[in-house]
Each structure stands twice: as structure tokens, then as C-alpha cells.
Amino acid sequence: MKFLIKTAAIAAALSASVTASATTFDFSYTFSDGQQIAGSLDGALSGTTITDIRDLQVSLNGIAFAGGTDGAGNATTLGIYGYNTTTGLFESGVAPVLSTVAAQNNFIIEDLNPAAGSTNYEFAFVNDPTFGATIVAANFLHSDSFSGPGSTQLAIDPNNSGVYGSWTVKPAPVPLPAAFPLLASGLGLLGGVARRRRAAK
Amino acid sequence: MHSTIKPLRPSLVATAIASTLALCSTSAFAAQSIVKGAVGGAYFNPPVFADTAADSAPSSTVASVYAGAKVFFDLNDNGVWDTGEPYTTTGTDGNFQLSSKTPAPLVAEIGVSATNNGHIVTSRNVFRVKADQISAATRSPVLPATVDITPLSTEVARAVENDGVTFAQARDSLAQRIGVSANDVLVAPTKVTNTAELPALLKESVIDAGRFELAAKFVDRGNTVGELRGNFDCPAVAASDATNANPCTGDDLKTVDIKAAQQLAMNLEGMPRYDYVFVIIEENESLVSVKDNPNIPYINAFLNNGGQYYNYYSTGHPSEPNYLALGSGDDWGQTADGALPYPGVTGVRDNVWNAIDKKGLSWRVYEGSLYPSPEGDQSNPGVTTGNWKEATGGLWFNNPANKTIVGADGKTYGGTTRAFRHNPAIWFADATAQPDFVLNSRSVSGTGTDVNGNPIAYSYGPTPISSGDWDAALQSYALTNNINSWWTNNTKPWNQDQFKLDLQTGDVGNYNFIVPDVNDDMHDTGVTSRADYWAQNVITKIQSSAIWKDPTKRVAIVITFDEGESAQTACCGWNPLRTGDAPAQPVTVAADGTVSVAPGVSEITSFDGSPYVSPYAKGNHGHGVTLFGVLTNQQVLATAPHGHYDTDYYSHFSFVRTLQDILGLADPGQPGTYMNRSKYTESFIEQNATLLPEFAGSANPHFDAVRAMNHVYQFPGGVARINAAGAPPLPVTTGPDVDQVNLWAIK
Numbered sequence: 001m002k003f004l005i006k007t008a009a010i011a012a013a014l015s016a017s018v019t020a021s022a023t024t025f026d027f028s029y030t031f032s033d034g035q036q037i038a039g040s041l042d043g044a045l046s047g048t049t050i051t052d053i054r055d056l057q058v059s060l061n062g063i064a065f066a067g068g069t070d071g072a073g074n075a076t077t078l079g080i081y082g083y084n085t086t087t088g089l090f091e092s093g094v095a096p097v098l099s100t101v102a103a104q105n106n107f108i109i110e111d112l113n114p115a116a117g118s119t120n121y122e123f124a125f126v127n128d129p130t131f132g133a134t135i136v137a138a139n140f141l142h143s144d145s146f147s148g149p150g151s152t153q154l155a156i157d158p159n160n161s162g163v164y165g166s167w168t169v170k171p172a173p174v175p176l177p178a179a180f181p182l183l184a185s186g187l188g189l190l191g192g193v194a195r196r197r198r199a200a201k
Numbered sequence: 202m203h204s205t206i207k208p209l210r211p212s213l214v215a216t217a218i219a220s221t222l223a224l225c226s227t228s229a230f231a232a233q234s235i236v237k238g239a240v241g242g243a244y245f246n247p248p249v250f251a252d253t254a255a256d257s258a259p260s261s262t263v264a265s266v267y268a269g270a271k272v273f274f275d276l277n278d279n280g281v282w283d284t285g286e287p288y289t290t291t292g293t294d295g296n297f298q299l300s301s302k303t304p305a306p307l308v309a310e311i312g313v314s315a316t317n318n319g320h321i322v323t324s325r326n327v328f329r330v331k332a333d334q335i336s337a338a339t340r341s342p343v344l345p346a347t348v349d350i351t352p353l354s355t356e357v358a359r360a361v362e363n364d365g366v367t368f369a370q371a372r373d374s375l376a377q378r379i380g381v382s383a384n385d386v387l388v389a390p391t392k393v394t395n396t397a398e399l400p401a402l403l404k405e406s407v408i409d410a411g412r413f414e415l416a417a418k419f420v421d422r423g424n425t426v427g428e429l430r431g432n433f434d435c436p437a438v439a440a441s442d443a444t445n446a447n448p449c450t451g452d453d454l455k456t457v458d459i460k461a462a463q464q465l466a467m468n469l470e471g472m473p474r475y476d477y478v479f480v481i482i483e484e485n486e487s488l489v490s491v492k493d494n495p496n497i498p499y500i501n502a503f504l505n506n507g508g509q510y511y512n513y514y515s516t517g518h519p520s521e522p523n524y525l526a527l528g529s530g531d532d533w534g535q536t537a538d539g540a541l542p543y544p545g546v547t548g549v550r551d552n553v554w555n556a557i558d559k560k561g562l563s564w565r566v567y568e569g570s571l572y573p574s575p576e577g578d579q580s581n582p583g584v585t586t587g588n589w590k591e592a593t594g595g596l597w598f599n600n601p602a603n604k605t606i607v608g609a610d611g612k613t614y615g616g617t618t619r620a621f622r623h624n625p626a627i628w629f630a631d632a633t634a635q636p637d638f639v640l641n642s643r644s645v646s647g648t649g650t651d652v653n654g655n656p657i658a659y660s661y662g663p664t665p666i667s668s669g670d671w672d673a674a675l676q677s678y679a680l681t682n683n684i685n686s687w688w689t690n691n692t693k694p695w696n697q698d699q700f701k702l703d704l705q706t707g708d709v710g711n712y713n714f715i716v717p718d719v720n721d722d723m724h725d726t727g728v729t730s731r732a733d734y735w736a737q738n739v740i741t742k743i744q745s746s747a748i749w750k751d752p753t754k755r756v757a758i759v760i761t762f763d764e765g766e767s768a769q770t771a772c773c774g775w776n777p778l779r780t781g782d783a784p785a786q787p788v789t790v791a792a793d794g795t796v797s798v799a800p801g802v803s804e805i806t807s808f809d810g811s812p813y814v815s816p817y818a819k820g821n822h823g824h825g826v827t828l829f830g831v832l833t834n835q836q837v838l839a840t841a842p843h844g845h846y847d848t849d850y851y852s853h854f855s856f857v858r859t860l861q862d863i864l865g866l867a868d869p870g871q872p873g874t875y876m877n878r879s880k881y882t883e884s885f886i887e888q889n890a891t892l893l894p895e896f897a898g899s900a901n902p903h904f905d906a907v908r909a910m911n912h913v914y915q916f917p918g919g920v921a922r923i924n925a926a927g928a929p930p931l932p933v934t935t936g937p938d939v940d941q942v943n944l945w946a947i948k
Contacts, residue, residue, distance in 0.1 A: 088340040108343055119233050119302065124343050131340040138235060140302040154300045156237050156345045 024172040025050060027098075029125070029135060030165050035061055035155035037123050037137050039109075040172060041080075041098075048100045050169070053080050058109055058123055060137045060153065065111045065121035068141075076120050078111045085128050102167040103127055125167075134158055135165065233342055234274065236335055237298035238349040240267040240291050240309040240328065241389025243406035244318035248558050252547045252630035259636045260558060262403045264390035265318035266295025271310040272350065274301040280308060280327060280459035291315075295389070298345065306332045306358070309350040325417045326410060327459050329358045333368035334387065349389040352409035353402070357387065359463050378476065378753040379405045380707070407561035412474075412865050416462035424870040426461070427453025431470030431862075431869065431911045433883050447915040470869050471911035472862035473947045475755040475833075479713045479743055481736055482527070482623065484520070484724035487765035488513070488826045497733040498661040500760060500830075503740065507758075507832030508845050508944025510910065512922070514772045514852040515764035518824040521622050523763040523853060527714075528553055528625030530774075530857035530879035531787055538622055544630040551876035553625070553857060554632040554641075556866040557712055563637075565703070565710035566626050567645035569735075570619045570671045570718035573679035573695045574687070606678050609670040618671060618718045623763070625714060641710065643688045646672040646698035647721050647735030651745035652705045657738050665731045671718070672697045700739070704746040711864060715739060723762075736760060749834045756834040757863075757945065761856070764824035771823020773852035774878040776896045776905045788892050790873020790880070796889050823852070835947050845942040847912045848922070850904055854879045859910045863945070881907045912943045 023044060029037040039058035043050040056078050058065040065078055082094030083106040096107035105125040112119040123137045139153035157165050244265035249258040273288035275281075282288060291297045291309075299307075307330040315322045328350045334357065338346040348354075353375060360371040376386040381398040390402045419429060427435025427449045435449035457465060467474050488511065493501055517523050522532035529552040546552070557564045606614035626632055626642070649672075650656055658664060678684075679695035686695045696702055703709045719725045721735040740758055743749050749756050790796050829851070836843035851859075858879040861867040868874040872885050883906040886896045899905045908914065916922070918936040 083341075088344075090341065090343065110343070119343075122233075122343055126341075126344060128340070131344065134344050136235060136343070136345055138233075138300045140233060140300060154235070154298055156235070156298050158237075158345075 024055075025169055026172045027167075027169040029123075029137075029167045031135065031137070031155040031157050032165050033155065035137070037155075038062075039065075039123075043098075045100075045171075048104060050098050050100075051095075053096065053098065056080060056109060058121070060121070060123070060139055060155070063139060063153070065109070065123070068111070068120060069113075072113075072118070074113045074118075076111050076113045076118070078109065078121075080107055080109045082107060083124075083126050083128070085126075085130070088128060088131060098125075098169070100169045102164040103133070105167075132158060133164070233300070233302055234304040234332075234335055234339075235298075235300045235343070235345040236307060236338075236348045237296070237345045238347050239295040239389040239391065240270045240272060240297065240311070240350045241265065241295055241391050242267070242317070242328075242352045242410050243390060243403045244320060245407045245410075245561050248555070248635060250549050250555050250631040250635070252544075252549065252634055254634045254636070257631070257634040257636070260561065262407055262561065263318065264393070264399065264403060266389065266391055267291060267309065267311050267315050267317050267322070268293045268295055268319075269312075269315035270295075270297075270350075271312065272297045272299055273308055273310070274299065274303070274305040275308045275329075276301070276303055276305045278306055280329065282308070282310060295391070304332055304335065304342075306330060307335065307348060307350055324414050325421065326414045327417055327463075328352060328355045328413065329463075330354045331358045331361055331368050333361070334358075334372075337368060349387065349392070351387065351389055352406045352413060354387050355413055355463065356405075356409045356467075359460075359467060362460065363464050363467075374753045375405075377751065404561060408865065411560055412466040413463055415469075415865070415868055415870075416459060416466035418868065419457050419462040419465065419870050420459050422870055423456045424462075425449075425453060426455050426457055426465070429457065429462075429465040429469070429869050431472070431909045431913050433906070433908050433914065447913060466865075469862040469865065469867070470858075470909035471913060471943055472859055472909055472945055473755065474865060475757050475863045475945075477709060477711060477713070477748060477754065477756045478759065478860070478863060479709075479715060479757070480527075480759040480761065481715045481717070481739060482722065483717070483732060483736075483760065483762045483828075484623075484719070484722040485764060485766050486723055486728060486762050486827065488828050490766065491728055491762075491828050494728050496728045496730055497736075499659075499733045499737040502660075503736070503758075503760060503832055504828070504830040505844065507830055507836060507843055508847065508942075510829040510851055510944070511846055511848045512772070512826060512850045513761065513829035513855075514770070514850065515762070515824045515827050516771050516774060516853045517822075518764055520620070520763050523824075524623055524625040525628055526853035526878075527763070527857065528628060529877055530854050530875070531877035533628075543621070543627040544633040546628045547630045549631045550629060552629040552632055553712070553860065553876075554629065554638075555635070556861065556876060557710075557864060558635060558637065560864065560866055562712070562864055563641070563710040564626075564712040564714070565641045565643055566624055566714045566716065567643050567700045568619055568624060568716045568718075569645055569647060569721055570614075570675065571644040571697070572614075572619065573675055573682070573684040573697075606671070606674050608674050612670075614671055614674065618720065620716075620719050620724070623716045623719075623722070640688050640690070643699040643703070644686075644695075644697050645700035645715055645717075645739065647717060647738045648672055649698060649701065649738070651742050652701055653745055655745070657741045659730070659734045660737060661733070662730065665729075665734045670720070701742050704742055704748065707746075707748060709748065712860070744834075744837075750838070752834065752838045754834070755947065757831055758833070759829070759831050761829040762827040765827035766824065770825055771852060772850045772904050774854035774881050774905075774907045775822055775852075776899050787877045788880075788889055790871075794871075794873070796873065796892060798892055829856070831944055833945070839947075841947050842942050845940060845944055846938065847910070847942075847944055848916075848938050849908075849910075849912060849914050850922075851910050852907070854881070854907045855910055858907055859945075862909050879907055883908075910944070912938070912941050915941060 023042050024040055026040045037060055041053050042055040043053040068076055080096045081090045082096040084091045084094045090108055097104055098107050099105050106127055108122060108124040110119055111121040120141050121139055125135050127133045135157040137155045242265055243262050246261045248260040251257045268291055270291045271288055273282045273286045276286050287299055287301045289297050289299050309328040311322055311326040313322055330348055330350050335346050335348050338348050357371045357375055361368055373383050376383040379401045381401050385393050385395060385398050393399055393402060425436045432447060432449055432453050435453050515523050516526040517532045519538050521538045522535040525532045525535055533546055554564055632638055676697040684695045685691040686693055717735050721732055723732045743758060748754055788798055833841060835841035858875055861875055872880055872882060883902050886893055886906055896905055916937050921935050
């Protein structure tokens with residue numbers, strides 16, 4: 001009986017570790033011209049909105065919003081900010097709204113040097129009752145031609161018609177390759193304990 | 202994908218966010234620019250000119266987009282793309298989207314590989330957008346601003362740079378000037394949903410695009426500031442002219458960049474663009490006979506308030522050669538009235554009317570005492586009889602029943618009250634064959650109220666009772682006989698004063714030539730108050746209109762005469778000392794720059810095809826100095842200089858050249874583009890001396906050459922002006938003027 005209880009406790013612990021990984025979400029947006037934003041973040045899902053966002057990772061057409069330096073050599077940092085639909089500005093004190101429902105989004109993810117206001121990358125998803133819904137992604141580090149299939153580093157979806165491109169937010173899949181050794185070691189540990197008990201008897 | 206990303210440390214992220222939020226009370230992300238829009242404007246299909254209506258076609262204009270245009274953020278604001286400046290190319294829909302880490306103006310480079318509405322662009326153009334326009338269209342710097350790059354956005358950019366105004370002021374001024382909303386004025390015409398605004402947007406797009414196309418040519422050819430601003434010694438000093446005290450030096454020698462070129466394209470040879478020009482033509486008086494003459498106090502007050510030219514020469518004698526000159530910059534060798542049939546200048550010759558049509562602008566000829574006729578037609582009915590003086594209907598008709606209409610003074614309507622030869626548009630077969638010829642030939646009255654219904658009392662005594670005496674009688678005749686007007690395609694009742702109605706509705710032309718009848722133009726009545734009141738009545742109507750009162754519109758009124766009544770001499774396009782040795786003229790310049798003598802006079806025939814021998818080779822030597830005054834609404838309403846005079850030498854040919862500058866009809870970087878004799882500048886005569894033997898032995902090449910009426914030429918002190926033998930003394934005859942103010946200047 002004790003064995004079963006301990007086994008259940010260990011299994012619960014493993015399960016808890018899997019539940020913690022579910023706060024990682026993958027998101028993606030496919031623009032009408034085929035360009036694609038993909039990324040992940042950690043956060044807590046509350047209803048349709050994700051809060052407490054951290055560990056952002058984003059890429060545009062496979063090129064990561066990597067964080068780097070601005071033109072003056074200062075460090076840039078990836079962050080997410082909220083959009084004030086009244087003023088049309090991204091303001092302090094306004095929480096970003098990143099939702100599983102496209103029509104609820106109001107956020108911008110930027111890689112920037114806040115002190116200089118110098119931006120390297122941005123992905124904005126805005127539903128502004130005045131301006132209209134707009135989704136835009138830009139790689140400002142490309143200072144030359146953006147034209148031509150596959151080389152565009154600016155994507156814009158005006159959305160006055162209310163039709164969005166493909167926006168998905170979903171929990172990241174459990175990283176099975178990493179869990180298996182843990183599970184195996186756990187099971188091995190249990191087996192070892194059992195053998196030791198049998199030997200003791 | 203994720204495996205390639207180095208995760209950010211949460212503590213670092215938290216610090217950054219905290220720092221960001223602390224700093225971005227409003228917009229901490231402003232130092233960037235994202236735009237989307239279209240490169241758009243208008244596609245202008247020019248008219249087809251031919252001597253017959255069947256072979257002619259009017260112009261047409263549609264909203265258009267430019268595909269294949271290179272759009273770039275002009276980070277250093279020099280108007281050209283430099284390595285590293287973000288750029289893209291417009292798609293087949295004319296659209297583009299572009300981002301820049303640094304806010305900057307936008308430029309669309311429209312090369313010959315681009316298309317306009319699917320048509321290959323044949324001449325490079327450059328459109329621009331000020332950074333302030335992008336800023337004004339920006340909801341948030343991280344969201345795309347919708348900005349179209351158009352001829353009108355370029356005009357706004359040019360105005361901001363030249364006029365010391367803000368973007369919003371320049372935008373609103375342009376919107377007001379062309380009569381559209383500020384919301385639509387900078388929108389690509391293909392996107393404009395207000396169809397009532399579209400015609401004005403398209404017209405301005407055509408005009409501006411044409412000017413800016415000129416600017417790109419200036420740059421591509423390496424034109425210098427001096428030659429474009431009208432210093433006629435630039436770029437090469439005229440070797441034969443030692444009298445110019447304004448040589449080509451300093452800034453005049455600099456080649457222009459695109460931004461400077463766009464300014465000069467709106468100021469060709471120093472002549473500002475005007476939106477409306479009204480010319481009132483009087484008859485047969487010299488400057489000395491009208492200047493300060495107490496019989497015409499209104500006209501003299503007009504002159505004193507505006508600007509006056511003291512050496513303005515007529516180009517021939519009698520009337521007909523002068524009206525030909527005013528209509529085309531050449532008199533085609535005429536030395537008599539009724540000598541040249543109308544429309545007898547055949548072979549598709551350059552003339553003012555077609556040049557205006559070719560640029561998408563409009564013109565009108567308003568004539569006094571027009572006889573109401575139900576047979577409006579663009580063809581001369583006289584062709585059926587072979588007698589051009591016996592036309593039987595429509596605008597070609599003088600008076601079919603001159604005994605049936607009685608004027609206010611009890612006299613019957615005279616058959617020659619309206620002198621058809623005083624209409625400067627009738628001579629050119631290719632102009633009369635255009636559909637708009639009939640529509641542009643309209644009536645004017647020198648009597649009645651202003652456009653707001655207020656009486657116009659003569660300012661200097663009792664209103665002369667005979668002024669406009671025929672108008673009521675002719676109007677009554679039209680009503681009694683249910684005669685409609687040919688300028689409305691006979692769809693609306695005859696109006697003896699269509700001019701006033703056009704002023705009320707804004708339907709006047711960009712160029713308006715106003716011809717009083719022979720009783721109101723001093724021809725039959727001399728320098729009397731009758732002509733003075735007629736001028737006052739017409740000018741008061743102009744000045745009571747919304748067009749004149751709107752300072753965003755540039756309006757000029759000219760009073761001049763067809764000829765003086767003094768010495769048989771001329772300047773500026775003639776060598777008055779030589780006769781009888783000119784070849785067939787005029788000299789023309791082909792698009793490739795080839796200069797040749799036009800197959801000219803031998804091809805001029807009468808309207809019915811019968812041979813007509815013009816005495817072109819003998820030339821004509823004018824009829825002396827007459828009056829030329831200009832008053833603008835910029836002088837009256839704004840800060841343009843007024844009350845000045847200019848004593849340089851000019852002629853009707855000079856005015857036609859000036860008109861080409863004001864309306865943007867020619868290219869000062871390519872002198873051969875000026876029509877007929879108006880291209881005969883000092884440098885042109887020098888460079889083509891073998892083709893212009895009539896100018897050999899000139900007493901003074903400056904006196905004999907044509908130039909814009911821009912007051913650039915500076916006479917050195919003590920230089921005695923040339924006065925033709927027999928000419929009366931001029932107010933100023935030696936040395937420089939008290940100033941060199943351009944009488945058409947805006948500021």
C-alpha cells in the first residue's frame with residue numbers, strides 16, 4: 001500500500017511538472033501575403049487572455065527578433081506592451097491584451113532600446129475602433145530592398161473588413177523527449193526502491 | 202526554430218520592461234516609420250490636332266496608378282535614392298509598403314520602366330511626400346500610416362520648402378485652391394470616392410505632373426539655375442550683347458538638383474504659375490496717348506495700382522498681324538486686315554490654344570456683341586461658298602440681319618460691331634477643328650451688375666450710356682427667337698454675358714482673352730470714357746468673383762492694346778532695320794534638337810484649300826509702343842509688390858513667351874519648345890544665325906530678341922535705350938530702372 005502511495009506521489013509530481021510546462025504558449029500569425037509571425041511565451045491563460053507574459057520569443061519569416069543592439073551600440077530588449085485604443089498610443093499602465101481571439105488583441109512586441117526609442121523589430125496586433133484593426137510586423141534592421149518574394153521584411157494586414165489572417169495561440173506541446181529520461185529515471189528509482197525492500201525482506 | 206533562440210533572462214526582461222514603461226508615458230517607439238499607400242495621379246491622353254474635325258480628338262484624363270515606381274525613404278532628403286535607403290517597387294496596382302528605422306520623406310522615382318495606368322512612362326518623373334505628411338497620417342508610429350505619393354503631395358512638399366508654411370497650411374491651401382476637401386487632396390485619385398471632387402483632382406494632377414516632369418528633365422540635362430530663371434545670358438553669355446549688367450555668374454552657374462528643379466518648374470524663367478489670366482485687349486492706341494489720359498481714369502488707376510511696362514511693342518500693322526501674334530507668337534507675315542483667311546493657318550502649327558489644351562488646361566475667348574445664332578458649329582459654313590467673309594451661322598457669323606436689331610442708342614446693329622479679326626483663336630485650322638473651340642468661344646458684356654448682383658457705377662462720373670448698348674437688344678433677340686448658346690452645345694439659353702455666369706460658377710478658363718466690340722475697345726470711339734467704363738465693368742465682375750477673392754488662387758488681369766499708333770517699328774522678335782530677306786519662317790526645333798526652317802508659308806492656305814501667298818519673308822515691323830499693364834489678386838489681397846514699372850523691351854511675342862511660362866507650356870531648358878517667334882532669344886538667334894539672316898546686322902541684339910517679361914535684364918547706367926525712329930519719348934530711356942521687380946511676382 002505504501003508502495004502504491006509513493007508511486008502515486010511520484011506520478012503526481014511528474015504530472016505537476018508537465019502541468020507547469022503548459023504555461024508556455026505558441027502563437028503564430030499568417031499575413032494575407034503569406035508572410036508569417038511565429039513565437040512563444042510563458043504566461044497564464046485567463047479566459048481567452050494570457051497574462052503574466054514572459055520569456056517572449058518571436059520570429060518573422062524565420063528570422064528571430066533576436067535582441068541585439070541599436071544603431072548606437074546599446075542593447076535592445078524584447079518586450080510586450082499594451083495599446084491604448086483611445087489615444088492610439090502604446091502607453092505605460094496599459095496592459096497588453098494577447099488573446100486567443102484575434103479580435104481582442106491589442107499589443108505590440110518590440111525589440112528596442114527604450115532609452116533611445118530605437119526599434120529593431122516589431123509585431124503589433126491592434127484592434128482600434130478609430131483606426132481599424134491592423135496587424136504589422138517589421139524588421140527594421142533590413143535597410144535595403146524589402147521587395148521580392150521571400151525577402152520582404154515588412155508585413156501589413158489592414159483589417160477594416162473584419163477579416164483576419166490566421167491567428168493561433170495554443171499551449172506548447174509537452175516536450176516529450178525531455179520528459180522521457182525523467183520518467184525513466186523515476187521509474188528506475190521506484191524499481192530500485194522495490195528491489196531493496198524485497199532484498200531486505 | 203525555438204532552439205535557435207537564446208532565451209532572455211527574465212530578470213533582464215523585467216528590467217527592460219520597467220525601464221520602458223517608465224519612459225514611454227506616451228510613445229517611446231516614435232523613431233521609426235511604416236507606410237503603405239499608392240503612387241497615383243492621372244493619366245492624360247493628349248488631344249489629337251489636325252486641320253479637320255474628323256481627324257481631331259479632344260484630350261481625356263483618368264485616375265491612374267504608377268506601377269514599377271521605385272519608392273524610397275529619402276533619409277538625407279536630397280530627392281534621389283542613395284545606397285542604404287529603404288526602398289521598394291510599386292506593384293501592378295501601384296501599391297507599396299515600406300518601413301524605415303528612421304522617419305524621413307518619401308520619394309517615388311518614376312522611371313521610364315514604370316507604367317502609368319498601363320502606359321509606358323516616356324519621361325522620368327519624381328514625386329515626393331514630406332515627412333510631416335507621414336506624421337500627420339500616423340495614428341501611432343508603430344502602426345502603418347496610409348500615405349499616397351502623388352503630384353499633389355509633391356506640390357505640397359514644394360510649397361512647404363518654398364513658401365515658409367507648414368505642411369498643414371500647404372495642404373489646406375492647395376485644397377482650397379482647387380476646391381476639394383483637405384481630406385481628399387492628398388489621396389490618390391483612384392481612391393477618391395467623392396466624384397464631385399475628382400475632376401479638379403485630376404486636372405491638378407495633370408498640371409503638377411507636367412511641371413515636375415519638366416523638373417526631372419532639368420536635372421537630367423544638367424540645366425543651370427540661370428537659364429531656368431530667365432537670365433538670358435545663361436549658360437552662355439551672348440557674345441554680341443555687351444549691355445547686360447546681369448551676367449551669368451555665381452548661383453546662376455549651378456546645376457539644379459531635383460528639389461531646386463521642382464521650384465524652378467513652378468517658376469519658369471522667373472514667371473510664377475498663375476491659375477487664371479484675363480487679358481482685355483484694346484485697340485489702336487500708343488502708350489503716350491493713353492498714359493495719364495484723363496478720359497480713361499479707371500484704366501490709369503488700374504495701371505498705377507498694378508505694374509506697367511513702358512517699352513511694350515506691337516508686332517505689326519494693322520490689327521490682324523497683332524492678333525495672330527497674340528494667338529501664336531508669330532504674325533505669319535500678315536501686313537493687312539482680311540489678308541489671311543480664317544482658319545487659314547494650316548499644317549498643325551503651334552498656337553496658344555492648342556498648347557493650353559495639350560497641357561490639360563483650359564482657355565476661353567470672350568467676345569462682346571456676339572450675334573445670337575442657332576447654328577453653333579465648329580466648321581466655317583463659309584467653306585461652302587468659298588468666301589470666308591460671308592459665313593452664315595454660328596460663331597463664325599457677324600450679323601445676318603443687321604437691320605433688325607436696335608441698340609440702346611437707337612442705332613441698328615452693325616455688321617462689323619464685333620470684329621472677327623480681333624479673335625486671336627480663329628486663324629488656326631487645328632485649333633478650330635478641336636471640339637472645344639466652339640465650347641470656348643463665348644460672350645461677354647461690359648454692362649450690368651457684378652457677379653453678386655451689385656450695380657457697377659462708373660467711378661469717375663456718369664456711367665457712359667452707350668457702353669454695352671447692344672447687349673440688351675441682342676439678349677432680347679435671342680429670347681424672342683429661342684436661341685440657345687453654342688458653347689453649351691445648344692442645350693442652354695443664349696446668355697449675352699456668359700462671362701459673368703462663368704465667373705459665378707468658376708467655369709472661366711485658365712486663360713481668358715476678352716475682346717470688346719469695336720465701340721468699346723477704342724477702335725471706333727477713341728480714348729473715351731466708354732472704353733474706360735467697359736473695362737471697369739468687366740474688371741469689377743472679375744474682382745467680385747470668388748476666384749479673385751481667394752488668395753490661394755493666383756489671378757492676373759492684363760490690359761493691353763493690339764497696336765500703338767506711332768512709329769512703324771517693333772522690337773523683340775524682329776530686326777526692324779531689315780526687310781525682305783527673311784527665309785520661310787519660323788525656325789522650328791525638333792524633339793531631337795534638330796533646328797530647321799519650317800515648311801511654312803507656302804503651306805498656308807485658305808480654308809477652302811485655295812492657294813494663299815503669305816508675304817512672310819518681308820516680315821512686319823510693328824506699330825510702336827503701346828500700353829501693357831498687369832494687376833493681380835496677389836497684389837491686392839496679399840503681399841505681392843505693386844506700383845512698379847519695367848522699361849525693358851517686350852512685344853506680343855514676349856507676352857506669348859511669358860504666357861507659356863506662366864501656364865507651364867514650354868521648357869526653358871530646351872529653348873526650341875517655345876512656339877514660333879517667341880523662341881527667338883538672344884542666344885537662340887546667335888546659335889542659329891544662318892537660319893535667321895533677318896537678324897544679321899542687328900543694331901542691338903537685345904532690342905531685337907524675345908524674352909520673358911521678367912525684368913531680369915539690367916541696363917547699365919548711362920546706356921541709352923533704343924528708340925525707333927519717330928517713336929515718342931519714353932518715360933525712362935536710359936540706365937537701370939529704380940528696381941528690378943518682376944511685375945508678375947508673387948512676393
